[in-house]
Amino acid sequence: MPKTFTDQELVDGLLARDERLTRAIVQFLYHQCQKPITRLVTRQHGDEDDANDLFQDVILIFLQNVWDGKYQLRSDTKVTTYIYGIAQTKWLRELELRKNRTARFERYDREQSMLPDTPTPEQLYLNAEEVESSWAVFNQLGDRCRELLTAFYRDHLTMEQIAVELGLGTADNAKTRKYRCIQELKKLTSVWNDQPTKKPNTTGLSAI
């Protein structure tokens, strides 16, 4: 059985940004919320794969909302209720998008026209949604930068090890590369923070 948490412990645990604690919290939330969310989706025109994808998205949104301070504990709403609410809203939106897509495809079929190369409003909306998490922002970096920053900041490899693993020659080369990558990520962070819906959280830096 996974460890259990009170709502307060969940929020505090996530704000600590600790790997083991976050994993335990995610496991707890999975056991609490996966089945209701699967039922929600499968009863409303979705299948198990849709439910799994939705659950992943919903957990990411919840984590991000906690970290961004968008989620505030309330005595009348449990965390699991809040998560279920996100799932409901997101799934209804997904159904609406699918409906619109189907209608549009049918219209194009009737007119025998090609799909436009420019993204549709729904695609733009989905793309905008995709960058709602830190993970999505980080993934906007190129593969090499992602690998390098992950190796240094998450796996705590030395510059010498990174130079060897990523084939960058010397440790100095790796260091310069790392500097450029972090500058690139700073730009992305800055753009993300400037989004009107975003409330940057500049407090409580934990050592990386």
Add this chain to the structure above:
Amino acid sequence: MERPTDKEAEHDWVERYLNGQMTADERAVVEAERQADPAFDTDVNLLKRTHDLMKEAFLEQQAIDTIRQLQVRDRRRTQQLRVITRSLGSVVALAAMLVLYMSFSPITVPDSENDLSVTRSLADDTTATVQKRVFGQFFDGQAHLTEGQYALAVKNFEQVLTATDIRPYFREAAQWHLAVAYLKSGQPDKAERLYNQFTSCVDCEYSVNAIDRWKVWWRIKLAQWLD
């Protein structure tokens, strides 16, 4: 240490500050720089936020991996459960078919007792008359069994068994038929008494195959249970 002039070195300097790797004196220098240079302060804050974002990204990646592992595990479990349920369903269906077969398929006992040579003393006219009467009863019993007149069949076979001078083979045949007749006429306890005589029999001549024996046993138990 003074604030480095080289940008890359300055970045390392700030990271050491953010990671808490500086002495109090060094921290004081950075703090002073932040006070004096708003652009530098903004840059430090942005790097802080970038570090947080990276940390969150790693945690989100880990969260997705954890969820996927759990989903794969649960999917496997569901599939295993489906296989087990289907297997159990098959076993239950087979058991039900077996019960139906044992309960309703006809019981067959061999017909070879129709051979007149199984009786004794056919040469003796007096005895032969008795034997023929016994035979007559036996065949009447068989006919009554076939026609569903089980009470009459019981009577016929009971009379057959009152005769003393009949071969063991023919006696056993009559006993088996009587057991079936008892069973069909709703007297499972009597049928069981006859049936039990054969379970311990080592030199029986009249051979009833195992499946038909099981059928008789099963129907006796079923009838006793339904009583």
